[in-house]
Amino acid sequence: MTLQVGFVGTGGFTRFHCNLLSKMEGVQVRAFCATRLEKAEQAAVDWNGAVGYDSLTHMLDQQKLDAVFVCVPPMAHGEIEYALIERGIPFLLEKPLGLDLLQPADIASRIQAKPLITSIGYHFRYMDSTQRALELLKSRTVGMALGYWMGSMPKVPWWRRQDGSGGQFIEQTSHMVDLLRYTMGEVEEVYAAYANRVMHEKEDGVTTPDVGTVTIKLVSGAVATISNTCILPGSGPIGLHVYTDQGVLELSDKSLKDIGRASVCEYANQNDPYIREHEAFFHAVRTGDTSRILSIYADSLRTQTVTTAALHSAASGLPVRLDEFSG
Ligand SMILES: NC(=O)c1ccc[n+]([C@@H]2O[C@H](COP(=O)([O-])OP(=O)(O)OC[C@H]3O[C@@H](n4cnc5c(N)ncnc54)[C@H](O)[C@@H]3O)[C@@H](O)[C@H]2O)c1
Structure with missing residues (x-):
């Protein structure tokens, strides 16, 4: 099964993740969401058929995504996670969880209530x-x-x-x-x-x-x-x-x-930890088995x-x- 993946953020680390995903079988990057449409469309150019958006709601309404990568600065967290949790879309989120503790604690409790597959980019663990x-x-x-x-x-x-x-x-x-x-x-x-x-x-x-x-x-x-x-x-x-x-x-x-x-x-x-991180996350999305994910949202909340x-x-x-x- 080919997984349909979207990205929020189109900066340096989205490019880094995308480069690795371009060499991975069974994953198709379908959509990019950025703060400006030109940036999102520019990021989408490299992916056949991918679409750029300047609204996360439009991206999630128009694309049937199996998973989303969130690669935005600490100050931009919050609404993105709430939208993904509400729609039950698993996400891999680049660390850190945010600027402080209050909002991440609220996000963690909503993830637990769902529950939802998450992976946080603390790649040293891999x-x-x-x-x-x-x-x-x-x-x-x-x-x-x-x-x-x-x-x-x-x-x-x-x-x-x-x-x-x-x-x-x-x-x-x-x-x-x-x-x-x-x-x-x-x-x-x-x-x-x-x-x-x-x-x-x-x-x-x-x-x-x-x-x-x-x-x-x-x-x-x-x-x-x-x-x-x-x-x-x-x-x-x-x-x-x-x-x-x-x-x-x-x-x-x-x-x-x-x-x-x-x-x-x-x-x-011997192995690239980021590839391990991707494999563990996609395995969880495909099978529901989260045991290979070494860093989930609830654990990262303690960090x-x-x-x-x-x-x-x-x-x-x-x-x-x-x-x-x-x-
Ligand atoms: N795990 C690692 O090894 C590693 C390495 C580098 C960066 N990171 C993390 O990745 C995150 C992003 O870093 P980066 O280097 O890509 O930064 P960057 O500044 O290059 O890119 C950030 C992107 O997020 C976009 N953005 C900001 N607010 C947004 C919003 N509300 N909706 C959509 N897009 C939004 C910006 O327009 C920009 O395109 C940071 O939290 C950083 O710590 C992790």
Whole structure:
């Protein structure tokens, strides 16, 4: 059965997903929805018979879609999800879930009431190296972890605005928070310090912090810090280093290094995690079996809770306990 797929958003990551889908059997991209009709029609040009729309309602009324990919900035979430939930259309949504916690929590409860198949783009979970780390961690005691997302500021204008992206920790570094939860379990408390050091003087309209560090206590008793910056002139380290009683597991976006007392083993990713993510989602849409989807909306809500609590902690200067935090 060929699945009919639509896209909301026509930016960089829609192009990325579309490129992979163009090589996948059994999937036909039928429609694109953008903020302007020209953009949507331009995106549709590459797909034989695909149609561009500037209204999601028109797209969903006129196309019989089996699934929709949502690739829009954090500030644009809400109405899109509500429309898809109401019509019962499964969706793969690019992280993060939104700017804050209140709206995602409401969306999560409506998804659960339906229920509806969802997949969230926390693709680090699908890396071979992450799965290998999970295996190794079964026989180790974790003490702590250090996570990083160090780089430059993306050029898209919404990213630099707090009311556009929610800031780097919510928008980008949430990948590391999600990886921390996936490998080490749930978070109990966060304490964050953020600052504006460089970018607000270098670029116009910057309202997001450009450096930050978040101290995390986990339910297991382990501790972690996850830090980020976007002041670098180019890319910097991205990853999560897990310190255990049998050495360090260094997860990056490409591989896992298992650093023991006298040896270093490196496991490079053999498979593309985004293809795995697509396969798991489409398998669920075809069969109803969601067991291969490694990140669903309800689970990602917990990652969103951690990143939003960190923002509140940075603003108040106080630690935030997650069981007392509702956004
Ligand atoms: N998982 C990953 O590795 C990864 C990588 C890059 C981006 N992303 C995520 O993907 C999302 C989109 O990023 P991008 O790089 O494509 O951004 P982008 O700025 O290139 O594109 C965003 C698109 O969304 C459109 N848009 C905004 N509001 C809309 C609305 N209400 N309806 C329809 N379209 C709307 C914009 O016009 C634009 O075409 C972000 O949340 C980002 O974090 C994930």
